[in-house]
Amino acid sequence: MSYFVRNLRRFAGELLEDPARVPAKVSTALKVKLKSGLEEALGASAVGDRLAARYRGRGLVLMFHEIHDDVEGNLRMGCSPEQLRRVLAALKSEGRDIVTPDEALARLADPQAKEFAVLTFDDGYRDNRIRALPILEEFGAPMTMFVPTGMVTREVYAWWLGLRALLQRHDEVEIEPMARRFRLADAPSRNAALRQITLWIGTDRIRAEALKPTFDRHGLSLPELVAEVAMDERELKDFATHPLVTIGGHTTSHTFLAGLDDAAAYKDIADNKVYLESLLGGEVRHFAYPYGTEGACGEREAAYVLAAGFATGFTTRSGQLFPAHLATSSLLPREDAGFAYMTPAQMGSRLNGMRRALVTHFADPVAGLR
Incomplete structure (x- = not known):
């Protein structure tokens, strides 16, 4: 494998898995753009196909x-019929x-x-x-x-549906467990708030359940929201x-x-x-x-x-x-x-195996516990 490809593998893995390893002078916004741009570049190139080859499985x-x-009105919690057809x-x-x-x-x-x-x-x-x-x-x-x-x-505690409804219906929302107040002037601010709150919850069941008083205070019935969808x-x-x-x-x-x-x-x-x-x-x-x-x-x-x-x-x-x-x-x-929304390159990186190659630093192609 060429010097270029070896070093591209190393940089790609570091950037996508740990953007903090990119020099501190690079802004957070630029890091996100670099991360997205790298997947775009590799997902639509012959070099990307070459790097992804060992990550392409039987299925x-x-x-x-x-x-x-x-899609935008529903805060990007899903995709369009057109995207499904493209896939x-x-x-x-x-x-x-x-x-x-x-x-x-x-x-x-x-x-x-x-x-x-x-x-x-x-x-x-x-x-x-x-x-x-x-x-x-x-x-x-x-x-x-x-x-x-x-x-x-x-009967499910569908906190994600409650959170979407909360952000759709109000121009300002306080999430007390986060000690954060979100001003929701438009679709981008609502989408950004949803991403931030979801990242804060992560895989912590206690944090998800901590949203219950907020839903109650705003009169949101989770069973009714579930029944709607x-x-x-x-x-x-x-x-x-x-x-x-x-x-x-x-x-x-x-x-x-x-x-x-x-x-x-x-x-x-x-x-x-x-x-x-x-x-x-x-x-x-x-x-x-x-x-x-x-x-x-x-x-x-x-x-x-x-x-x-x-x-x-x-x-x-x-x-x-x-x-x-x-x-x-x-x-x-x-x-x-x-x-x-998936660009053609993002779709390509999932179909040819490049996505796993990038997020694992080009580690084991066979996903299991990691």
Whole structure:
């Protein structure tokens, strides 16, 4: 490998994983632009393809959440139908088959199998049926929807929906646990506030729950917000009968599993499987962690997923699928393709493996605990 490529690998990893290592004279805004620009440059270049080659797996799992006609108005908590169509077209042009999780496992075990992709949608949003399914039907593309019990029963503490509504409906909001007051004059300021508060919460269940008094003070009913956007039992049962749809587990309460004790964490996983199987009248084999980063789920949670009877567990660790993942099937990586807007280069970096190469300093291509 050339001197240029070796040093580009080192710089790319340092910048994307730890922007603080960039000289202090470089402003924070410029660091963000450099980080984004590097992914843009590598995601659309022959050099990027060369660097990404060992990170391109046999398969790829893509993650979506809400599908919005008005992405900006919904504070970028989802992507547009047009973006979903672009992703499907890109997968088709790459020659990847779009398959179910069961077919993915079979192909990982078959050295002669064709490359594939799995499309996953988290949380049971009604717009997945209204806006996503017609597009998937055009492409004949199967989807897997991971559903938390509490979204269907309206009992989940959907703090992210409460936070969005709070920021949408008010021009000024005080978040007492953060000791911060946000002035919300326009869409950019609302989006910035959402990002800052979400980063502050991180994977801390206590911080998320600390928002309850704020929601109460502003008269926000989380069950009503959930009912506005999520399928109920009747809708989910009907949706599950579609030939392109697979339903998977997503915990009972959609909480940070790492913040629960052993018994509570296992129960939150296992009870969700029992609920969905009873409701749908069939086996539910696949699972996704509601928060799939290193700090939110690990070896303990992975063991509980298998013990509950699931065949797979999908994280949000960046990476593609390799045959070695058959030995760690409850810690499978996913790439997020459902954020507000992806440029062609950003999409390319997820489809060819470059994204994992960058965020891991060109470390192990096979994502697991990290």
